[in-house]
Amino acid sequence: CADLDLVPKDAQSELNYWQTEEDARIFLNSMYADLMSADSYLLLSALSDDAYTRAQEGYRNIANGNYDASNGVVRGMWSGRYASIRRSNIFLNNINNVVEISEEKRAAYIAEARFIRAWHYFYLIELFGDVPFITDEISIEESLEVTRTDEAEILGFIYDELDLAISDLPSDVAGDQQGRITSGAAIAFKSRVHLYNGQHSEAAALAGQLIDEYALFPNYGGLFNMANENNEEVILSLQYVPVDREHGIQYFLIPPSLGGYANFSPLQELVDSYPMANGLAIDDPLSGYDESNPYQNRDPRLSATIIHDEYSLTDFSGNEVTIDTSPGAEPNGLNFSSNSTPTGYYVSKFYDQQARNVSNSGLNLIVIRYAEVLLNYAEAKIESGTFTSADWNNTVRQIRERAGLSGAAALNYPGNDQEALRTIVRNERRLELAFEAGHRFFDIRRWQIADEVLDGWAHGIQTNVSPQDDGYERVDLRTFDTDKHYLWPIPQSERDINDKLSQNPNW
């Protein structure tokens, strides 16, 4: 007779896991991988007025309002977060059983896990409002009957967890541990959560703790170069390494002549929001903006973010090339083919010239950086009415100087008119953080401005083929229903098997 008690050769039983520090560490590593996928890091911005995705159907349909509870992106965002929450719960349930570990490491690991779980709950309540609140390893039977918990209760949990994490996390890590969550990351993140939830004094206080703890990297464009990964501005970034762990977003971004296929295309609306290098908005009569020469003398962050017509860059072989995005130009012109841009723009941010091929890049993707902390601080102070010229100099001015803007209109304190300051800081945030981790998408929602910016045609460059919309190319007709679209629907697949799960209003 054959032996029927067989065990796998490539995995061990749960029963004898959780013995050593290594068991805990590598389990925690897989939780880091869940923080955010590279695709959603980028594509969340296609749900805003900054960009358009042609081929990512799920995202495109959310952006233009053609979606419901069965949308794949909606489900993916939900299921990914809960898979990771399960891992966090497993980790936190078992970490205290590990014997061979120092108490210092145990405390730090627990703090990292708490941060990650709080991070996922933050995204869940931002996207869905009330959601099932699960902090233990539930059974399948329990999962079939869960109900939604008030988001305020979950928010309180996030704050508590982040407080615990902040006190147990180190403020700095050794070079070979670059990428780990630090207390700075937890403070910055908690500041963001408070800001999102209108708790401005808490947001400002937390952001204030980090002022001068980090520094702006001197060169805005260089911030996103391989050579400058983990620089002094970076507080938390998704870690990628050539060959070992790579992402493929570059393929979506760069022109077809470099091998890209324009699956993520900047919109004219974003381009227009960049001021001139003198700080004046392009619709300001004094700005010097020339519609026939639209990219001249603009905020340098425009070129550091977006590839426009007549843009030069160094291709993968090291040759200087000029990108012609004019309508029909081969191969990069507007709508020349389904590889080429539908808006007249490509993306220069995240361009990794060292990538081994177009779909494999090892460039880190920054999710929290100092500039955001400064903008969080400024916004929180403005909203609470306590913003001073010193605050201006510490925040917006620093950011603009680093970006390469000059002149009084760009750099001098504009006075304490709250509405004017609000407009400035909101636009500043849009430009500075464009295409990074979906900032604009979340900002539109928390500012409740979707009816202004996400309703109607999204545009590409001016072609004057048709007189409508001043000759700007129509790209996608968007519809935003303020009665329901501020919250995503609870995924259909989830409600199909659990009838105790309620739906958001009007879905």
Place this chain on the structure above:
Amino acid sequence: QERVIKGTVTSEDGPLIGASVVEKGTSNGTITDIDGNFQLLLAGENTKTIVASFVGFQSREVTLSSAQTQIEVMLEVDYASLEEVVVVGYGTKKKVNLTGSISQVDEQAFKGKSVTNSYQALQGEAPGLIIQQGTSEPGSVPQINIRGLSTINGNTPLIVVDGVISSLNNVNPNNIESVSVLKDAASAAIYGSRAANGVILVTTKSGEPGKPKFTYSTMMGIQQPTNFPKAADSWEYATLRNEALVNSGLSPAFTPEQILGFKENGPNTFHYREIFKDQAAQSSHNLSMSGADNGLNYFMSLGYLDQNSLFKGPDYGYKRYNFRINLSKEISDKLKVSGRMSFARNDIKDHAWWTEWLIEPTVRIPTIYDIVDENGDYTLVSGSNGNSLARLEQGGSRTSQNDEALGNVSLEYKPIDGLTLRGVLGGNITSNQTHQFRKAITYAYPGGGDNQNSVTDQYSRSLYLNPYVTANYQLELFDNHEFEVLIGASSESFKTQFFGVTGLDVPGNEFGVIGNTSEILQSETYGSANDWAINSFFGRVGYTISDKYLFEANLRYDGSSRFSDENRWGTFPSFSLGWVASNEAFFQPLTSVISFAKIRASWGKLGNQDINDLYGYQSLVSASPNIYAFGNVGVPGSFYSVSNASRTWETSTMKNIGLDLSFMKDQLNLSVDVFDNLTEDILLQLPVPDVYGLGQPFQNAGSVRNRGWEVALDYRFRSGSFNHSFNVNVSDNLNEVVDLKGREFISGGDVQTILREGYPMYSYYALMSDGFFNSTEEIDASATPIFATSVKPGDIKYVDRNGDDEINYEDDRFIVGNPFPRYNFGFTYRAEWNGLDFSLFLQGLGKRSQWVRGEIVEAFHNSNEGPVFKQHLDRWTPVNTDASYPRLTIGSESVNNAARSDFWIFDAKYLRIKNVQIGYTLPETWTGKIGMSNARFYVSGFNLLTFSPFDIGLDPEVNGSLSGAGAPYSGRVYPVSRVISAGLDINF
């Protein structure tokens, strides 16, 4: 002294030419001449019996009296095969005495069909045996299933070759003597836990008494692709593209001059068609030697099959080499030793990509682009950074060498009369090696993505062992009371090991071996091992009274490594009864019309444990490298597996009633079966809520009932010198979810299916379409989807199921059919006349739905530039409201029409002329002169013609998955081939 016997062999119609007359028990024999006369010099002094035989007639033995020198032998036409012996589990049985539901397929089914594996030859040959294959890609294997879905898991039947559990993939079709398909619990229960999906018993050939017999057979054929979608011409495409853009509020893309240019000068290139050749060769050669002498029975064979691929590129294709040797030796009256050994090698040379990836862009690219430009350079167009033709022709290759050695040795000992002890050690060894060198391709156009070469090597080997012992005792008591008792024990164990490695950047793009790569890719380097085992004890009791009353009982007790200790063992009993009414005295007046009548009934339980998740009763933690990185160095991560400690056997209770009738001296035979299988504790990967946070473990979910019927009819007759035979079989079955503990489960993405009590498993669950909107007034008065911001005339209208004036998936989905093939049928007609033979084989399905998604059906799928097919020309426009396709749109305008609805579910029933053969057997008077006993030439056509309403350019079998739980289907496949061949069979 010499003794010569003279005589004549005749039939009703006169003398038989070429009939064989043999001295019984020897190889001494002769054949009759043109007048049916023979003259035989007897070798043995004590010869008492002479055997006369002829193909198509019942053999006859004649006992000679001591002084007899002259005999007349009249042979009767062998219409029926009721005396035929059928292979059953761990033994054989006379067909008349069967109580279970068994279909037997003989070697005729394998003759003259241009098949590349044995499964294909079985399609349509036995009722209840369902085989589907939607691609002829070299090396591909069909889906096979018996009586539909009793279980979801491992729904392939158990395949037993010469008594040892195995597979048919590498069995040379030319070596097969017979195939028994065991369909009900009574016949399959002896295989217990392994038999819930039915059992296919394959017996390979052995020698026939007499001198060595040599056969050589060959086929040479041409394969041609049968199905491609019909792409719109480039000018039609451009016209429709403009229409779609304007319909979507966008500017047209083509000027009238451009469109005229396409019409007059092209290009007009359908890339999907361009990557395939018009034809490719296929050939096979088989050589065998067999015989039996002095208690030694031998059969040896060599086989070779060469199937070229229809893909363009450097000689892609499939080669199989088969070698077999079957030996058995009677050492004494009591002891027999046998050994059967076969070896097969598959050599597959394939492109270095994935077929689906190669095909997908070629379907999407509109016909306005060349695939190769006027300079001979590969183009890069329309959403692709590669060119599939370039990848085929210059992108390197993947070669696989798969070896399988299969064999068994057995010892049979008969210590006393009626008792047979057998010990068998069987098993197989496989070894699979794949080497892929994906070459870098330099495109003349900018933006090519295939700029990095890579080398992948993969290796796996497995060992399967199946030792078993049986004891069989047969006893006849009080005249006509026959008993049979069988007990046995069997063990199965399987181990496999595998590893793979991928390296990047071979300098120079030549000499692609792993050692030449510049860097090993950690994420593509893996290796592991798996095993499983089953122990079983079984027994059978048979009791037959006067060949009239038949009774059989089976019991099997199985333990599986796939379950925890507490849930490991299962007991599976079965009973069956038969009554041969035609053997009753009162029936005798009827026998001139109804020559045979039997009623059968069976009940039994079978278990199933064949889930691909081997260790899932335990929660496991596995580690993988490079899950994340710190300090720019990859770090490993670990993950929990899904598990369910309480999972246990699923059991099927199978009931079967059958009726066998023969008419007109057994010329016409009819067999009818009705069955009802109830599977309880079915093992399913039920959807679990995402909030659970782990994947879907196997759970014992509920009950599914599968009911169906089968009818087989054959009729043979002679008219003059014509021999005709007809064979028809039809079967149907459908499953129904009986109990899911009150829950229901919806799964799928682009194609959604539901498990709901009262409906077939994985029924399609979708919105129901109701024609097209013809006016804005109609739209205003109707419900429209909440997920579509724009609905215009020409769009698909959906049924508002709950009447709330809006369409949403939650409330408005219907069960709109299921994917299961229904009314499987096969029809064979054979005729013979003076050495000429003809056969026609039809096969098909009477009902089937196929839900197809993606670019193969949708114009401008997902906002792509293409494709547009001919069927899209009949799109809705204000002047063509009676259209078959909605108005054409791009982007968000398409959301309404692209919704998951029955609009995308197609009728895929079909009737196929599967095989036609015309052959000629040379008269033996000629062949005999050159030392041959038989020579036949033939031409045959395989997959000749298909009739189906499924006319979107895909084969109706295309979604070969019979489990119903397949992936959403996008039709990205290598087409089905038609094969026209010529063949030759020679015996000498």
